[in-house]
Amino acid sequence: MLKDLVYHTPFFCPHLDRATRLCAVYERRFQANPRCLSVERGIERGVFPADCPYVADRPGYRPPVENLDFFGLGDLARQIARELGVTDEEFERARREALVAKGGGGAGGE
């Protein structure tokens, strides 16, 4: 989150088990990750997608912008990544992966 706007980023919390999609430190999540939000704070900040059961029937709930081209944000993407503690190497790796996923990143391609 930067300047009260919510961005979807390709950077996962290091405590997320991507295979199970569960938190690996759930019982001590707020100690393990000071940025971890309670459900209440998450709703307040608008971090859940519109179809999330926590917010799906909540009147006036404003979800984050979906399908954002995160790396298309340019310098702002880098600024957000730095705020999240993402290294330049991790940033570049994720940027290349996003390019490949979009079909624009072949070996030696532009």
Ligand code: SF4
């Ligand atoms: S619940 Fe919190 S600590 Fe656990 S994976 Fe999600 S953001 Fe990270």
